[in-house]
Each structure stands twice: as structure tokens, then as C-alpha cells.
Amino acid sequence: xxxxxxFGQYFPGKSIIHRLDSxxxxxxxxxxxxxxxxxxxxxxxxxxxxxxxVMIALSKISPKFYFKSLKVIIFVVIFxxxxxxxxxxxxxxxxxxxxxxxxxxxxxxxxVTVRIICLILASSCLTFTxxxxxxxxxxxxxxxxxxxxxxxxxxIAMMMSLALRFVPTLLEExxxxxxxxxxxxxxxxxxxxxxxVKALIPILIPLFVxxxxxxxxxxxxxxxxxxxxxxxxxxxxxxxxxxRDVMAFAVLAFVILxxxxxxxFIPTVI
Amino acid sequence: xxxxxxxNVVFSYSDSENDxxxxxxxxxxxxxxxxxxxxxxxxxxxxxxxxxxxxxNAMLLPDSGKVYVDGDDTADEDKTFEIxxxxxxxxxxxxxxxxxxxxxxxxxxxxxxxGIEPDEIRRRVDFALKAVGMYDYRESAPFKLSGGQKQxxxxxxxxxxxxxxxxxxxxxxxxxxxxxxxxxxxLLKLNREDGITxxxxxxxxxxxxxxxxxxxxxxxxxxxxxxxxxxxxxxxxLKKHRLDVPQSAELAHRLKGCGVKIDKIPLTVQDCVxxxxxxxx
Numbered sequence: 001x002x003x004x005x006x007f008g009q010y011f012p013g014k015s016i017i018h019r020l021d022s023x024x025x026x027x028x029x030x031x032x033x034x035x036x037x038x039x040x041x042x043x044x045x046x047x048x049x050x051x052x053x054v055m056i057a058l059s060k061i062s063p064k065f066y067f068k069s070l071k072v073i074i075f076v077v078i079f080x081x082x083x084x085x086x087x088x089x090x091x092x093x094x095x096x097x098x099x100x101x102x103x104x105x106x107x108x109x110x111x112v113t114v115r116i117i118c119l120i121l122a123s124s125c126l127t128f129t130x131x132x133x134x135x136x137x138x139x140x141x142x143x144x145x146x147x148x149x150x151x152x153x154x155x156i157a158m159m160m161s162l163a164l165r166f167v168p169t170l171l172e173e174x175x176x177x178x179x180x181x182x183x184x185x186x187x188x189x190x191x192x193x194x195x196x197v198k199a200l201i202p203i204l205i206p207l208f209v210x211x212x213x214x215x216x217x218x219x220x221x222x223x224x225x226x227x228x229x230x231x232x233x234x235x236x237x238x239x240x241x242x243x244r245d246v247m248a249f250a251v252l253a254f255v256i257l258x259x260x261x262x263x264x265f266i267p268t269v270i
Numbered sequence: 271x272x273x274x275x276x277x278n279v280v281f282s283y284s285d286s287e288n289d290x291x292x293x294x295x296x297x298x299x300x301x302x303x304x305x306x307x308x309x310x311x312x313x314x315x316x317x318x319x320x321x322x323x324x325x326x327n328a329m330l331l332p333d334s335g336k337v338y339v340d341g342d343d344t345a346d347e348d349k350t351f352e353i354x355x356x357x358x359x360x361x362x363x364x365x366x367x368x369x370x371x372x373x374x375x376x377x378x379x380x381x382x383x384x385g386i387e388p389d390e391i392r393r394r395v396d397f398a399l400k401a402v403g404m405y406d407y408r409e410s411a412p413f414k415l416s417g418g419q420k421q422x423x424x425x426x427x428x429x430x431x432x433x434x435x436x437x438x439x440x441x442x443x444x445x446x447x448x449x450x451x452x453x454x455x456x457l458l459k460l461n462r463e464d465g466i467t468x469x470x471x472x473x474x475x476x477x478x479x480x481x482x483x484x485x486x487x488x489x490x491x492x493x494x495x496x497x498x499x500x501x502x503x504x505x506x507x508l509k510k511h512r513l514d515v516p517q518s519a520e521l522a523h524r525l526k527g528c529g530v531k532i533d534k535i536p537l538t539v540q541d542c543v544x545x546x547x548x549x550x551x
């Protein structure tokens with residue numbers, strides 16, 4: 001059940017996107033998210049959407065998985081677009097009771113939908129093509145300057161990578177506990193929502209208890225291997241920015257320029 | 271030369287509040303481990319063998335008595351990392367020892383903590399993975415491996431720190447027979463070929479038979495020690511303390527009780543077959 005969620009999964013591969021420096025990918029994603037929200041007319045919006053499509057094509061991962069990751073947020077998309085549809089101003093096209101659909105409303109709904117979809121597609125592209133360890137590694141390296149402000153960068157990155165490491169282990173454990181409770185006669189499939197939520201308690205409590213025990217053991221194992229925080233620690237894998245990364249930044253810069261030009265020369269829609 | 275020596279070590283897990291009811295987890299243990307030895311530490315659950323293991327690499331410090339590793343007192347805080355570098359500890363549950371999502375990254379974890387240069391780490395990781403026969407799985411995710419494979423990766427993680435001694439706290443307790451064989455043959459190879467001192471804590475008699483020296487613990491004390499032959503000949507003593515002996519030793523012991531003449535207690539199935547053949551001739 002939990003395993004079906006595509007969002008956040010990693011698909012190993014050798015595409016151009018896979019081989020980009022993970023730090024570059026994070027920065028590119030942040031840049032991309034900014035321009036998603038800086039597109040104010042249909043030309044710039046389609047430029048932004050086009051970049052998403054190019055990313056997906058270059059990642060060489062079946063669009064099926066991208067659709068799957070969209071499925072998770074489909075309700076959010078529908079809800080926000082409906083909300084925006086009825087909150088617009090301008091020429092009224094249709095009206096029913098207090099709901100009125102306006103041109104402005106339609107525009108806003110379309111923009112919000114496209115923006116959320118692009119956002120999800122681009123972030124999926126990042127997580128699909130980057131190993132979790134590389135991601136946390138990149139975050140650690142990118143946030144390094146914060147160390148000067150006594151922000152525990154290494155510790156946070158360590159916690160993130162440990163959490164990611166233990167996701168499959170804990171899923172397995174959840175399955176085991178669920179089976180064990182079912183064997184004892186627990187009923188999880190019938191009843192209303194409240195009843196089903198309550199039925200989760202006998203699963204969550206053992207899971208929590210065993211997680212604490214596990215955490216204690218992991219800490220012991222880490223100490224046995226001389227772990228003593230980030231000071232004096234080296235890394236086996238060093239990541240380098242390459243020409244490929246520079247090119248990726250160039251493409252993003254090009255699209256940003258395009259968006260800015262479109263915004264200047266073509267009238268704003270919303 | 272003594273590599274590790276425990277001198278009259280006493281340790282109790284209790285805090286000061288309930289001192290009265292607390293029992294010492296280990297109670298006056300003295301033990302010497304030589305370089306290159308393969309020592310098996312046997313005993314029941316709760317006999318203090320895991321506590322002894324944690325004393326060997328300064329994870330626990332004795333309440334009284336001393337532990338020396340290669341001449342350094344484990345109570346000396348400046349030497350803690352030096353000691354853990356020399357004596358690696360592998361725990362029971364392989365799942366809870368692997369900290370990274372990729373096998374080779376996990377093996378690199380120890381050397382990374384020691385602040386070793388990247389090229390050297392790479393060399394050590396490759397060496398360690400080859401030594402345990404997991405090199406082909408270097409890019410796999412730990413959760414996709416079997417229990418025995420995970421435990422071998424955990425051993426590689428310790429090996430990559432280039433320890434002189436590996437202490438294993440019931441490394442096979444959670445494994446199936448296949449996994450157990452994998453881990454044991456890896457350990458034997460490391461001991462025989464690379465000269466690494468191995469301290470294997472176990473409650474499987476079959477594993478203890480493979481060692482150079484067996485140390486039997488009961489209720490926080492050392493009950494007896496010696497070569498497997500010497501220890502498992504004392505069937506009566508072991509039985510009195512509710513410890514098993516290998517099936518073949520048990521069989522020989524009973525035959526002896528019935529008046530069959532047996533010179534040497536057999537420890538493995540093959541020895542037992544040979545012995546029976548000799549008797550029946």
C-alpha cells in the first residue's frame with residue numbers, strides 16, 4: 001500500500017539528468033520553482049511547462065511514473081483550481097447562486113493547475129534521478145555555510161540519510177506488526193473512518209517502541225565505528241561540477257531570460 | 271603477546287538507586303586474548319557475554335578492574351577512538367548496523383569517521399567488500415540483501431577500518447543456516463588468511479568448535495576455558511550449568527557411560543563418524 005507511492009522514489013539510470021551533480025540539480029530545481037511563479041502570461045507559462053516536458057524526456061524514466069506522482073496530489077490540484085475559478089474578478093461568464101465564473105477566474109485556475117503540476121513534475125524528476133544519499137549529501141554541502149551560524153548542518157543531513165535508509169526497514173516492520181495483530185484478531189478493514197483510525201493504534205505503538213530500540217542499537221553501532229559527528233570526517237565520494245552542469249545552468253538561465261522577456265513584452269494575464 | 275586483557279572486571283547495569291537488588295552483569299572476569307587467536311565466548315542469554323564484548327572496545331567501562339587493549343587502558347578517554355579502531359564490534363541485528371542506503375557507502379562510513387583520504391577509503395572499501403565476498407553487491411541497497419549478506423556487509427564495514435581484532439556479538443543469531451555458514455566461513459578466512467584476531471560470541475556449540483579456544487561463561491563469571499577438545503570433554507560440568515554440548519560429544523559421552531571405550535571426544539560429525547567406525551571395528 002504505502003509502497004505504491006511513486007513520489008520520492010529513486011530509479012537508477014544513466015541519463016543526462018541522472019549524471020548531473022546533485023547539488024546542481026537542487027539549485028536548478030529551486031531556480032525552476034522561482035520561475036514557475038514568475039510566469040504571468042500564457043507564453044511564459046508554456047515556456048516553463050515546456051522545460052518540464054524536456055526534463056521528463058531527458059530523464060529517460062517512463063512518464064507512467066510521473067503520472068503516478070501526480071495522482072497523489074490530484075485532489076489538491078482540483079480543490080485549488082476550483083477555489084481559484086470562483087474567486088476571480090472581471091467579466092462574468094456564468095453565475096449560479098453565489099458562485100460566479102469569470103475570465104480572471106478561469107485564467108487563475110489554469111495558472112494554478114499548470115504551476116502545481118510543473119512543481120510536482122520537476123521535484124519528481126529530482127527525486128527519481130537522484131539517489132537519496134546523494135540528495136542528503138548535496139544538501140549537507142549546500143548548507144555548509146550555515147555552519148558558521150552554529151546551525152547543525154552535518155547532524156541534520158545525517159538524520160535525513162538515516163531516516164531514508166530506514167524507510168524500507170520500517171515498512172517491512174509495519175507489515176509484520178500488521179500481520180501479527182491480524183493473527184491476534186485485529187480488524188482493520190471494516191467500520192467507519194474513526195474505527196479504522198483507532199485500529200491503527202495497536203500497530204503504531206509497537207512500531208514506535210521498536211523504533212526507539214532500533215535507534216538505540218543504531219547509535220551503538222555508529223559509535224563502534226568511531227562516529228563522532230561531522231568534525232574531521234572525510235567522504236569517499238567527492239562530487240565535482242562538470243561541463244554538463246554548467247550547460248544545465250545555461251539552459252535554465254535561457255528559460256529565465258525567456259520568461260522575463262515574455263513578461264515584459266506580452267501583457268500580464270493574472 | 272597479550273593483545274587484549276581483562277583484569278578482574280566487574281560491571282553492573284544498575285544505577286545507584288536500586289543498588290541493593292542489582293546483580294553484577296559480569297563479576298570478576300579475567301581474560302587474555304592473544305594476537306591472531308580465534309576465541310569463542312559461550313554462554314546462556316544473560317550470562318554476561320555481550321557485556322564482555324562491549325568492554326573490549328570501550329563501549330562500556332568496568333566498574334572495577336581494568337581492560338587493556340594493546341597496552342592502552344580503555345578507561346582513558348583520549349584512547350577511545352584508537353581502541354575502537356583496533357577492535358571492531360559487530361552486533362547481532364544486521365539491519366541496525368547498516369547506516370547508509372548503498373552497500374559501499376555503508377562500508378565507507380567507518381573510514382570516513384576516521385578522516386581518511388578519499389582514495390584510501392575507496393581502496394579499503396573495495397578490499398573489505400572483496401574479503402567478505404560482497405564486492406558484486408557494492409551498489410545494492412541493504413534492504414534488498416539477505417540476512418547473511420547484510421551481516422557480511424556489516425563485517426566489511428568494520429574491516430574497512432583495518433582493525434586488528436573483530437568482536438562479534440552473536441552475529442548469526444538472526445540468520446538462517448545458509449547465512450550462518452556464510453558468516454562463519456568469512457570469519458575463518460579472515461582469521462586464518464589475514465591474521466585478524468576474532469572473538470566470536472555465540473550460543474551455538476557448532477560454531478564454538480571451530481575456534482582455537484573456547485571460553486564458557488555463566489552468571490557473569492568464567493566457568494571454564496580451553497581448546498574445544500578440553501572444554502567439550504567436560505560434559506558433566508556443562509550439563510550442570512544447563513549448557514549444551516555438540517551432539518557428537520553428547521553421543522560419545524553417553525556411549526562412554528555405557529562402557530564403550532572412547533579416547534577422544536569427537537566434536538564434528540565427521541570426527542564422530544570416524545570414532546564410531548573405530549569403535550565398531
